[in-house]
Amino acid sequence: MKRHFGKVPAVDGVDLNVHEGEIYGFLGINGAGKTTTIRLLMGIIAAEAGTISILGETTRRTSVAQKQRIGYVSQEQNFYPWMTCHALGRFVGSFYPTWDKAEFSRLLEVFEIPEDRRTTELSGGMRAKLALSLALAPRPAVLLLDEPTAGLDPVARREFMEIIVAQSRQHGRTTLFSSHLIGEVERCADRVGIIHQGKMRFEGRLGDLRDRVRRVQMPVGTAFAASGYFETWRDDEYDGVRSLALKGEPSAWTALELPEGAEITPMSLEDIFIGCVGSRRVRV
Amino acid sequence: MIRGLIEKELRQHGLALLFVLLLVWAGVVVILQNRFLHTAFGTPFAALRFLLLTFVPLACLVLGQALIDSEYQHKTQLFLEGLPLPRWRMIAIKYGLGLSLMLAAVAVVLAFAWRRSLVADAVTPRFLLLLALRSVCYVWFMWSLCFAHGFMGRYRFLFGVIAFVIIKSSIIIQYLNFGVIGPFELIGDRFAYERYLVPVTQLAVTAAYALFWTVTGLMLGLARDATISTALAQRMSSREKMLLTFGVVAGVLVLGGYAERSKTPSPVLLPGAVETTRGGVQVAASAAVDQPTEEENAALDRVARRVADELSVVAVFLRCEKMPPVFIIHRRDLKPGTLEDGGIKKEQGVMVRANLTAKEFKMDTLLRWIVYEALARKSLGRLNLERNAWVLDGFTNWWLTHRVSLGEDSDELRAAIKAMPQDFSAHDLDRWLTLRQNAGKEEGRELAATGLRVLASRHGDEACRDFLVSVLGAEVKKDPRAWLCDVFNPVANRFRKTTGTSLEAFVAEWRDVLRKSSARLPEETKP
Numbered sequence: 179m180k181r182h183f184g185k186v187p188a189v190d191g192v193d194l195n196v197h198e199g200e201i202y203g204f205l206g207i208n209g210a211g212k213t214t215t216i217r218l219l220m221g222i223i224a225a226e227a228g229t230i231s232i233l234g235e236t237t238r239r240t241s242v243a244q245k246q247r248i249g250y251v252s253q254e255q256n257f258y259p260w261m262t263c264h265a266l267g268r269f270v271g272s273f274y275p276t277w278d279k280a281e282f283s284r285l286l287e288v289f290e291i292p293e294d295r296r297t298t299e300l301s302g303g304m305r306a307k308l309a310l311s312l313a314l315a316p317r318p319a320v321l322l323l324d325e326p327t328a329g330l331d332p333v334a335r336r337e338f339m340e341i342i343v344a345q346s347r348q349h350g351r352t353t354l355f356s357s358h359l360i361g362e363v364e365r366c367a368d369r370v371g372i373i374h375q376g377k378m379r380f381e382g383r384l385g386d387l388r389d390r391v392r393r394v395q396m397p398v399g400t401a402f403a404a405s406g407y408f409e410t411w412r413d414d415e416y417d418g419v420r421s422l423a424l425k426g427e428p429s430a431w432t433a434l435e436l437p438e439g440a441e442i443t444p445m446s447l448e449d450i451f452i453g454c455v456g457s458r459r460v461r462v
Numbered sequence: 463m464i465r466g467l468i469e470k471e472l473r474q475h476g477l478a479l480l481f482v483l484l485l486v487w488a489g490v491v492v493i494l495q496n497r498f499l500h501t502a503f504g505t506p507f508a509a510l511r512f513l514l515l516t517f518v519p520l521a522c523l524v525l526g527q528a529l530i531d532s533e534y535q536h537k538t539q540l541f542l543e544g545l546p547l548p549r550w551r552m553i554a555i556k557y558g559l560g561l562s563l564m565l566a567a568v569a570v571v572l573a574f575a576w577r578r579s580l581v582a583d584a585v586t587p588r589f590l591l592l593l594a595l596r597s598v599c600y601v602w603f604m605w606s607l608c609f610a611h612g613f614m615g616r617y618r619f620l621f622g623v624i625a626f627v628i629i630k631s632s633i634i635i636q637y638l639n640f641g642v643i644g645p646f647e648l649i650g651d652r653f654a655y656e657r658y659l660v661p662v663t664q665l666a667v668t669a670a671y672a673l674f675w676t677v678t679g680l681m682l683g684l685a686r687d688a689t690i691s692t693a694l695a696q697r698m699s700s701r702e703k704m705l706l707t708f709g710v711v712a713g714v715l716v717l718g719g720y721a722e723r724s725k726t727p728s729p730v731l732l733p734g735a736v737e738t739t740r741g742g743v744q745v746a747a748s749a750a751v752d753q754p755t756e757e758e759n760a761a762l763d764r765v766a767r768r769v770a771d772e773l774s775v776v777a778v779f780l781r782c783e784k785m786p787p788v789f790i791i792h793r794r795d796l797k798p799g800t801l802e803d804g805g806i807k808k809e810q811g812v813m814v815r816a817n818l819t820a821k822e823f824k825m826d827t828l829l830r831w832i833v834y835e836a837l838a839r840k841s842l843g844r845l846n847l848e849r850n851a852w853v854l855d856g857f858t859n860w861w862l863t864h865r866v867s868l869g870e871d872s873d874e875l876r877a878a879i880k881a882m883p884q885d886f887s888a889h890d891l892d893r894w895l896t897l898r899q900n901a902g903k904e905e906g907r908e909l910a911a912t913g914l915r916v917l918a919s920r921h922g923d924e925a926c927r928d929f930l931v932s933v934l935g936a937e938v939k940k941d942p943r944a945w946l947c948d949v950f951n952p953v954a955n956r957f958r959k960t961t962g963t964s965l966e967a968f969v970a971e972w973r974d975v976l977r978k979s980s981a982r983l984p985e986e987t988k989p
Binding site for chain 2: 183220222223224242243245246250252254255256257258259260268269270272273274
């Protein structure tokens with residue numbers, strides 16, 4: 179998919195696949211293009227190029243019928259301030275043929291949200307839970323969550339993500355959630371996609387990512403040049419140690435010949451993410 | 463889906479709906495208490511017209527703000543966009559709901575007016591249909607305008623201010639008669655009385671306006687996935703606020719000034735004045751005394767005729783159709799030789815006060831004063847600008863003496879030689895008022911007059927006349943076009959066009975002539 183805002187390419191040829199029933203973590207720094215991608219998937223904005231395939235139906239822009247099978251939680255909850263949670267449920271329910279009123283009430287009860295309270299009287303965490311209740315009540319096949327935990331405290335964030343994982347596992351619901359919090363993605367996602375400057379930098383299982391991206395460390399001045407089978411993500415020097423983050427196929431790693439004093443170490447997802455989207459070269 | 467949205471709108475905008483109900487109630491009250499209306503207009507339908515003119519625009523504005531603007535301002539449209547609802551349907555429901563409410567309100571009032579009028583009037587179905595058609599079309603236009611206005615976000619107040627300024631200044635300068643514009647003509651004076659004629663043109667024009675604003679509103683709401691309306695709904699930055707405030711204030715000042723200048727000033731009336739007209743020249747002379755003497759009456763008559771004769775010749779020479787009217791007031795108490803400006807507005811003409819019967823009174827001095835002032839006022843002050851002033855100065859003195867040849871030792875020539883700077887050039891003409899201040903007023907004027915004499919003698923009388931016509935005789939517009947004309951066609955350009963010589967070359971000629979004349983003067987009379 180492609181989408182520009184003025185001359186700025188917000189999404190520049192993003193190609194991602196979310197398999198049925200999996201939880202997909204969509205990682206990227208602020209302004210990477212996560213929200214635009216999700217808004218494209220929701221049909222809120224139209225793609226300038228590309229197609230979207232949801233539940234086996236391919237279109238240029240997501241239709242109303244498709245949207246009725248998607249639960250969506252946006253980054254900011256812009257509820258009508260005068261509505262109570264109950265009224266909001268009734269209003270939203272009128273747009274979904276599969277709306278389950280009882281399920282909505284049950285979710286509100288589980289999340290401890292009073293039905294008769296106005297949306298302005300809810301805390302940030304409760305508003306996020308209300309948004310999730312509204313997204314889950316029609317029993318959607320797909321769940322799209324755009325940084326749903328942004329602005330929540332760590333406890334509320336952990337609790338919220340646990341609910342999402344439990345819901346998705348229990349109902350086999352395909353879930354895509356965006357985030358820039360690596361720990362959150364590492365804990366919840368089956369697969370991840372990393373987006374940077376509107377382009378997909380990586381897509382795959384976390385294990386695959388760790389197998390492919392590793393760090394090679396050696397004393398500064400050691401002659402070493404990665405072969406063509408590797409992509410250099412970072413090349414840093416710190417405290418007399420040269421540190422290279424390289425991406426290559428597992429077979430290439432097996433065949434890699436290291437100079438004397440050099441060693442290969444595994445990387446955390448956070449290091450991989452920073453290697454992927456951070457500046458290419460840092461010298462201290 | 464649609465029902466849910468309509469319910470939401472009705473519950474959310476209770477206050478706006480209350481306002482529409484108030485509109486209906488006001489209409490009904492006006493019709494019920496129509497003793498005044500009945501006396502003044504003779505029909506309850508006049509109340510409907512009153513309602514259409516006053517309450518309907520207000521109600522449309524309130525509804526537009528409530529249904530459209532509040533949604534975007536509170537960003538709740540982002541919430542709606544996340545729901546399985548096409549954007550066009552959301553906007554269409556708002557449009558349809560607003561229009562339906564307004565039409566329903568007006569229909570209630572129309573029905574009430576109809577019932578009321580049955581008592582004393584035979585209301586035919588055709589008349590009722592005409593009233594309904596006019597009302598519906600007008601309400602459609604007004605609602606469409608307010609609907610589009612609702613999408614203008616942070617610029618909606620600016621739009622309102624601009625509309626107000628345009629309407630206000632149009633009323634002041636009477637440039638635009640709103641009564642003849644489609645929608646307003648539709649509910650004009652004949653609204654409550656026209657029973658047969660279908661106002662096809664007005665209906666079509668109003669429908670076209672309504673359609674235009676509807677499309678504008680829809681485009682603002684739908685174009686580029688509503689990013690335009692979302693961007694417009696954002697708050698203004700402080701820089702934007704400052705720029706807009708400056709723009710609005712400057713616009714109001716410019717328009718205000720323009721409106722003020724465009725006003726037609728009231729004519730000056732001099733009761734008992736001696737009036738003389740020669741073509742486009744009008745001269746009135748009056749004595750500021752209770753009972754003028756015969757000598758004073760004769761002086762008034764003589765002066766008025768002489769001034770009219772001279773000004774009409776000036777007008778013919780400068781190819782002007784009209785000169786500003788001249789008012790001469792005789793005052794016995796004024797010192798002989800004193801000429802006092804009457805202080806009327808430029809657009810009203812020239813007024814001078816003088817003691818016309820004093821022995822020291824000189825007709826030439828009065829003529830020179832009047833010719834100068836008449837031409838300066840005719841140019842709306844543009845000939846008093848520093849770069850143009852030398853032409854007017856020169857003409858005033860040249861005009862009265864150009865028919866006689868001046869001697870080589872004349873006072874005029876000596877004054878001109880005295881006023882001429884050492885390195886006299888075209889640059890001095892651009893700084894004329896400074897030169898005149900340094901040299902003395904009369905000397906400066908004589909220097910300019912000598913220039914015109916040189917022009918006539920070296921380049922021919924016709925070239926000299928053409929140049930003077932292009933500068934002094936040209937019609938000056940009462941708007942920025944006068945300034946633009948001055949900037950893009952300055953005196954130097956006009957000089958080159960009419961004489962075929964550059965102003966620089968001519969000033970060199972002028973300087974040489976004066977230097978030679980100076981050399982021929984006897985030593986003891988040299989300035």
